[in-house]
Amino acid sequence: MNNTSLQELVEKISLDSFGQSFDYNATFNSRLRTTGGRYDLRTHNIDINPKMLIEHDEETLRGVIKHELCHYHLHLDNKGYQHRDSDFKRLLTEVAGLKFAPLSIPTHRYGYVCIECNQLYVRKRRINLGKYVCSKCHGKLKLQKEIVYK
């Protein structure tokens, strides 16, 4: 999917779910970091974080597009277009848009190594080193490194 097909998809969702056209530009913007999409009040354009497609799926992408289109249509209709406004909440529910864009949450893993036999353990959570010892030799464990998978 590129910017052209994104534009077509946004226009289609606008007509199908809102019964009104989207007359501005929709583009992928990889500089968006903390949000799945953005509606610009000044230009009326919509930016979409390409991660929504890369790390999630088309269903998520559609949900994010609907969310941004809620801002767009309400803003142009002079209605409450902000998250806290009841107009926004109502319309978002109506079109089944996503409330929040899912962000990629880095997965933490902790690597521990036994100081006696060098056995490596990888765990999702921190281990209480005062309580747990190596299951092979009962040696003490030490934190080797914190691994972050993105």
Ligand SMILES: [Zn+2]
């Ligand atoms: Zn929003």
Ligand SMILES: [Zn+2]
């Ligand atoms: Zn050991």
